[in-house]
Amino acid sequence: MDNSSFINDMLREHGLKKTRIRSEMLSLFINNNFALSASDIILRMKAGNDRVTIYRALASFEENGILHKASEDRQGIKYAICENQYPDKKHSVQHAHFRCDECQKTFCLNDVVLPNVKIPNKDFSVNRVNYTIHGTCNECKDMPR
Amino acid sequence: MDNSSFINDMLREHGLKKTRIRSEMLSLFINNNFALSASDIILRMKAGNDRVTIYRALASFEENGILHKASEDRQGIKYAICENQYPDKKHSVQHAHFRCDECQKTFCLNDVVLPNVKIPNKDFSVNRVNYTIHGTCNECKDMPR
DNA sequence: AATATAAACGCAACTTTGTTGCTTTTAGAA
DNA sequence: TTCTAAAAGCAACAAAGTTGCGTTTATATT
Numbered sequence: 001m002d003n004s005s006f007i008n009d010m011l012r013e014h015g016l017k018k019t020r021i022r023s024e025m026l027s028l029f030i031n032n033n034f035a036l037s038a039s040d041i042i043l044r045m046k047a048g049n050d051r052v053t054i055y056r057a058l059a060s061f062e063e064n065g066i067l068h069k070a071s072e073d074r075q076g077i078k079y080a081i082c083e084n085q086y087p088d089k090k091h092s093v094q095h096a097h098f099r100c101d102e103c104q105k106t107f108c109l110n111d112v113v114l115p116n117v118k119i120p121n122k123d124f125s126v127n128r129v130n131y132t133i134h135g136t137c138n139e140c141k142d143m144p145r
Numbered sequence: 146m147d148n149s150s151f152i153n154d155m156l157r158e159h160g161l162k163k164t165r166i167r168s169e170m171l172s173l174f175i176n177n178n179f180a181l182s183a184s185d186i187i188l189r190m191k192a193g194n195d196r197v198t199i200y201r202a203l204a205s206f207e208e209n210g211i212l213h214k215a216s217e218d219r220q221g222i223k224y225a226i227c228e229n230q231y232p233d234k235k236h237s238v239q240h241a242h243f244r245c246d247e248c249q250k251t252f253c254l255n256d257v258v259l260p261n262v263k264i265p266n267k268d269f270s271v272n273r274v275n276y277t278i279h280g281t282c283n284e285c286k287d288m289p290r
Numbered sequence: 291a292a293t294a295t296a297a298a299c300g301c302a303a304c305t306t307t308g309t310t311g312c313t314t315t316t317a318g319a320a
Numbered sequence: 321t322t323c324t325a326a327a328a329g330c331a332a333c334a335a336a337g338t339t340g341c342g343t344t345t346a347t348a349t350t
Contacts, residue, residue: 017297017346038336050300055337057298072218074307076336096262098269107269115260117241119278124243124252127280133264135272162317162326183307195329200308202327219336221307 003030014064021049022057026066026081035070035078035097035106070097071106071132078106096131102140109133148175159209166194167202171211171226180215180223180242180251215242216251216277223251241276247285254278 007026011018024045028036036044038054058079061067070080096112099105114131152171156163169190173181181189183199203224206212215225241257244250259276 015297019298019346021299051336052301052338053299060298074217074219074222074336077219096264098264100269101272109264112262112264115262117257117260117276117278119241119243119254119257123283124245124278125281125286126278127246128278130275130277130279131262132275132277133262133269133271133273134275136270138268141270160326164317164327166328196307197309197330198328205327219307 003027006030010066014066016060016064021045021053025054025057025061029067029079029081033107035080035108037076037078039076040078070108071099075104080106080108083108083110094129096133098133098135098137100137100140101134102136102143105137106132107137148172151175155211159211161205161209166190166198170199170202170206174212174224174226178252180225180253182221182223184221185223215253216244220249225251225253228253228255239274241278243278243280243282245282245285246279247281247288250282251277252282 003026004023007023007030008018010026011022016022025041028041028044038051038058041054041058042049042051058067058077062069062079065082065084067079068082069077071078094114096109096114098107098109100107114129117129119126148171149168152168152175153163155171156167161167170186173186173189183196183203186199186203187194187196203212203222207214207224210227210229212224213227214222216223239259241254241259243252243254245252257276259274262274264271
């Protein structure tokens, strides 16, 4: 589907320039319900785009609150679009993520409220919480291994 | 302090050979209350040890249940010693971790019970949970930035 | 429409983390 | 003492990400 006007707004809103690469990147995030790494993006875009450009765009999108880090491991950092980008959805600042161990996809569980956990607060001051649930997603569950 | 007999037992128990490198590695884990990556280990051991040897030892220790992955990100995989190594402590299979954003150290919160969260189980089947609390550790809190 | 400029792009080079294949050394059992 | 699997060492490679620097371009302003 065509989200071009939506994407244009999103870029303009943050004072970012509308370029082919950045528009294509954002439409990837909009059209997928799972998080994407730089390599995921390169894989899905037509070839010939410099990796550096993708990395810098991701950094810029994160700084501007368009994307957030959904998962981070040795395979790379996966980003997802922030829910507050959609005018009709509230932003879940701290939400859980689900990571499928089969396909390595990471999904945002925007509706899952993060439980508050007591930790020895004389030793640590808490900043944020990363709650990632690992398992198998529905698609892989039905797949012959 | 000297843990050599403890370390010897630990290695023998798993049918692993007692070598200089592996003993030194284990004593690092015992004498630090935070998780260590391959690079952390190399930094703390006297130079001249092959990185590959460290990586393979870490893998072997994890397979044998001596170490577990405490955190994993772009900076590397950090391992911590499993609590059930100590005869007088029970093993907390699923425990939370604390990661200091200043010094990048990861601590095992063995006493923090993992909160159980409801997720749409028609979409996902849960396997395990990663609960990592980010913030500032006590040491860095008192440090002038 | 022309122009100025900051943002974005592209290229080369580099770093860090980790892996694989293969050979040599060695701990510890027989 | 001998034997052997485990551990160590070396070379080469790969993936993810970063930095510096010069070029191009979107867009605001004239």
